[in-house]
Amino acid sequence: MAATALREQLNGLVNSMFAEGLLDQQFQQLQMLQDGSTPGFVAEVVTLFCEDSERILTELTKLMDQALVDxxxxxxxxxxxxxxxxxxxxxxxxxxxxxxxxxCEENNKEGCVRALNVVKHEYYRLRSKFETMLQLESRIQAYENKQQN
Structure with missing residues (x-):
């Protein structure tokens, strides 16, 4: 598939993420920081965000499973x-x-458990789209590298 078609697919995905409310203008700011000298900047930031989020969600799940919640x-x-x-x-x-x-401010365990589930749902929905986005970017990069050689 040509790089142009891959870029169109990538742009469509990102636009749908904005339309669904998954992303806001801060993501556009990140994209603007990426240029020829830092082609993998957005991918790196997204990857770090996902790794950090996974760790935090694991910790939150452990904390909410305690009889006495801190x-x-x-x-x-x-x-x-x-x-x-x-x-x-x-x-x-x-x-x-x-x-x-x-x-958390209300020390409401039931509310916190429900909220954790909502956070996880929203995060996993976003992560899935980010994974597709990163795959497309990787394919575009590979195609462009192949064209240069």
Whole structure:
């Protein structure tokens, strides 16, 4: 498949992510930071975001499984995830984290468990689209490298 067709597919995917509310304008800011000297910048940031999010979600799941929940620890992790989400433009994850933090402030375990499930759902939805995006970018890069040789 030609690089042009792959780029169109990639642009369509990213546009659909904006339309679904998965991404906000912060992601556009990230894209603008990528140029010829840093072709893998967005992919690197997205990969780091996903790795960090996986770690945080694992910790949050462990904390919420405790009989006595340490809401200050939960809140600290949710705050960290909210910040990471904001920095990559993961709008739905960020919004879900805001709701989660409200339940933490209320020491509401049931609300926190529900909120954690919403955060996970939004994150996994986004991660799936990010994985497709990274595969397309990788294929475009491989095609362009092949053309140069």
């Amino acid at each position: 809401y200050s620890k939960v809140d600290a992790y949710v705050h960290q995830l909210k910040g990471s989400s904001s920095s990559v433009g993961a709008q739905n994850v960020k919004l879900a984290c805001i709701q989660f933090r409200q339940f």
